[in-house]
Amino acid sequence: AQSVTQLDSQVPVFEEAPVELRCNYSSSVSVYLFWYVQYPNQGLQLLLKYLSGSTLVKGINGFEAEFNKSQTSFHLRKPSVHISDTAEYFCAVSESSSSASKIIFGSGTRLSIRP
Amino acid sequence: EAEVAQSPRYKITEKSQAVAFWCDPISGHATLYWYRQILGQGPELLVQFQDESVVDDSQLPKDRFSAERLKGVDSTLKIQPAELGDSAMYLCASSPGTYFVHEQYFGPGTRLTVT
Numbered sequence: 001a002q003s004v005t006q007l008d009s010q011v012p013v014f015e016e017a018p019v020e021l022r023c024n025y026s027s028s029v030s031v032y033l034f035w036y037v038q039y040p041n042q043g044l045q046l047l048l049k050y051l052s053g054s055t056l057v058k059g060i061n062g063f064e065a066e067f068n069k070s071q072t073s074f075h076l077r078k079p080s081v082h083i084s085d086t087a088e089y090f091c092a093v094s095e096s097s098s099s100a101s102k103i104i105f106g107s108g109t110r111l112s113i114r115p
Numbered sequence: 116e117a118e119v120a121q122s123p124r125y126k127i128t129e130k131s132q133a134v135a136f137w138c139d140p141i142s143g144h145a146t147l148y149w150y151r152q153i154l155g156q157g158p159e160l161l162v163q164f165q166d167e168s169v170v171d172d173s174q175l176p177k178d179r180f181s182a183e184r185l186k187g188v189d190s191t192l193k194i195q196p197a198e199l200g201d202s203a204m205y206l207c208a209s210s211p212g213t214y215f216v217h218e219q220y221f222g223p224g225t226r227l228t229v230t
Contacts, residue, residue, distance in 0.1 A: 004157075032216070032217045034217075036221075041124075041204075041224070041226060042223055042224065043119075043121075043206055043221040043222050043223045043224045044206065044208075044221040046220075049217055051217055090157050090158075092157070094216045094217070101213075101216045102148075102160050102163065102171065103160070103216060103219065105157030105158050106157050107156055108155070108156070
């Protein structure tokens with residue numbers, strides 16, 4: 001079975017500063033990895049996903065993430081954040097080879113941007 | 116752009132009452148998911164449908180929760196009777212098929228408050 005650990009429940013940063021949200025996963029099989037963003041009282045929006053190939057994945061809104069198989073990590077980064085990036089961010093994992101696969105979500109990291 | 120529709124967006128009910136949520140997936144999407152997201156946590160899968168059939172309902176509290184997708188299109192999730200611990204965001208998602216877990220799109224959610 002897979003699991004996801006988001007190491008920080010809250011990350012405060014200043015506007016225009018860089019940010020990294022950490023994510024580690026556990027799985028005995030090959031995986032897909034995802035980052036979702038959730039704004040208050042809204043559903044989840046996909047930021048980016050790793051399926052295969054290049055370990056550096058670029059997503060929407062200037063975010064990127066790097067898949068590190070040896071460290072079982074998939075950290076999310078942005079070089080310069082904006083007030084509008086204030087939201088909850090969820091890392092998620094699923095098996096890549098099963099028709100019955102489901103997405104397992106981490107507990108989330110709340111990103112707060114200070115002006 | 117096609118979207119997953121959910122209604123109502125907000126629902127307040129008293130404990131022991133019945134409540135129902137509706138989801139209309141993206142047209143042509145064969146797989147439909149219902150998730151529960153407790154405040155401060157990531158979403159947890161309650162039930163997954165492939166067309167009108169249940170694929171996974173292992174986390175659905177069957178004594179009080181039921182879900183149906185009679186014609187393989189829209190779906191209803193019901194809680195009867197509601198308990199205080201059911202207060203949460205209920206998210207619906209859809210994908211083209213069970214092999215397409217990586218192409219999952221979420222609706223805006225229904226925020227349930229049980230008083």
